[in-house]
Amino acid sequence: MPDEVLLDNYHNKGGHIHPNPENHKEEMKIKHDTQKENLDIIIFHINKNKELILKEIIKELK
Structure with missing residues (x-):
């Protein structure tokens, strides 16, 4: 992943993506919780x- 995109699966929120990590509050739920x-x-x-x-990639992960 480029440095400007962050996949996340903690905070008890399940899998989500931060398409703009500079604004960490911006996040989108994705279908899988596991890194694999x-x-x-x-x-x-x-x-x-x-x-x-x-x-x-956002569409594919959702």
Whole structure:
């Protein structure tokens, strides 16, 4: 993940993404709580697109 994107699974909130970590209050719920499942989605996305496309990865994680 780029430094400007943060995946999070603590705070008792379940899996969520901070698309703008400078504003840590901004977060979006994602479907998986485990790092392994989210990492598999991210790796597949990057291999398919040859880069991380933020709007698309958020959709894939939700």
